[in-house]
Amino acid sequence: MNPLEQLLAAKLKEREAAGNLRSLSIADGKADFFSNDYLGLATTGLLNNIIKDTYPEAGGTGSTGSRLLSGNNAEVEALELTIARHHGAEAALVYNSGYDANMGLIASIGHRHTTIIYDELCHASIIDGVRLSQTQNTFKFQHNNIADLSNKLQSHSGKGPLIVITESVFSMDGDMAPLELIAALCTAYNAQLIVDEAHTTGVYGHQGAGLVSALGLQDQVFARVHTYGKALGCHGAAVVGSATLRQYLINYSRSFIYTTALPVHSIRAIACAYQYLTSTAYSAQPLHDLIAYFRHSITERGITGFVESTSPVQAYITGSNDTANHLSAQLQSAGLQVKAIRSPTVPKGAERLRMCLHTFNTHEQIDMLMGVLGGQ
Structure with missing residues (x-):
């Protein structure tokens, strides 16, 4: 291994030891609480259908x-x-x-x-x-x-x-x-x-x-x-x-x-x-209704640790990389795709689960998610 690769390998080992080594993964059909596709235009194929209708070639x-x-x-x-x-x-x-x-x-x-x-x-x-x-x-x-x-x-x-x-x-x-x-x-x-x-x-x-x-x-x-x-x-x-x-x-x-x-x-x-x-098909209201249900569920179950938010982005502070990784694994096992956000992406002590809500998420999926987090 040449000196430059030795340096790169050492930096990667530092990340691994700190529990914040990044790696790529492929979505595997679990309920999506991690993408930014808030209106579902990409996931549902709706936008692709509009493109095909508008531009046949x-x-x-x-x-x-x-x-x-x-x-x-x-x-x-x-x-x-x-x-x-x-x-x-x-x-x-x-x-x-x-x-x-x-x-x-x-x-x-x-x-x-x-x-x-x-x-x-x-x-x-x-x-x-x-x-x-x-x-x-x-x-x-x-x-x-x-x-x-x-x-x-x-x-x-x-x-x-x-x-x-x-x-x-x-x-x-x-x-x-x-x-x-x-x-x-x-x-x-x-x-x-x-x-x-x-x-x-x-x-x-x-x-x-x-x-x-x-x-x-x-x-x-x-x-x-x-x-x-x-x-x-x-x-x-x-x-x-x-x-x-x-x-x-x-x-x-x-x-x-x-x-x-x-x-x-x-x-x-x-x-x-x-x-x-600009079409009559567009409405962000179903998304905002789902956000309201999500926040109501937090209050109803008495779950602490969530950042105040009325947007599709919801953050649950874990305070450490290890806890964030552990909870993410639990949610994955329950069929829910939620990613841990670890330091140094966020400051040390502000490690979290970052959840995104979409028009295609269901109340049942949110209930499952709250069930896992409420058991902590």
Whole structure:
């Protein structure tokens, strides 16, 4: 084994000894409480049926190049107009994934004299975007803590452009950001607000337009990132904002410029997902009814350890990797697919089971899950 592989092997052994070695697994037909397919568009085949009905002929297998070379086409530009209209924005730009969108957006707009203040629980893609930016002044504010954010804005006001970044619903805890209060602070300090709407697209707002739209804050948010690999059941993402921002990203966002564009069949899948959101078939109410049943079951059984959440993401704190692994194995044995989220993905002491609810889950499946957790 060469010196580099020796180093890699040693790092893997460290992970294994700590009980947090990651590995790939294949879903095996158990009840799904672990995917992000909140509306069931991917699992049930509903989106695939819409695609087949709308586009009888298959789309191309590859886009052949980046958007600035041979990968641009009329379909993706039409889709971007649809996305912008749907979310009440002037313009939109499609990226290959939510990770690419967050990273490309933040890294490109952060300059030497810019100050970025972001929630301490923001997604890794946001953190990587901050790290890759030229911004020297970057600060975390305590999770959803308006007083801490206000203090940091006050401290850095007048020292150059201010950017505040948060998620509308957080991916690990499932709780919501106090967007109205954050937006008001940003207005007061002339800060530009960026909101990652990954877990609210398709779930909140009129026709699933997201939490920013549901709260009527479109004009107070500089940029939103909507992703399509969760409730919309396909792949890709878009940054929505002003026409100036779109043009800037086309010129400066490296994760947009230097990558092969999404193929036509992916563009069509996103277009069909938006077609579904605007149809009479769409409703997020069954999902919200299921969330209410889940939370009622927690209270009724007196189960402690759950993070407060009214979103499809529900977190049960175990406090250690070993306990999280043990409970996950118990749930798997009961026919329930629930994954342990271990440190360092979450901070030490905040290890958990992360459960996602979907329109296709049943009360009986939730009762089984509560039965296992209630027996602890």
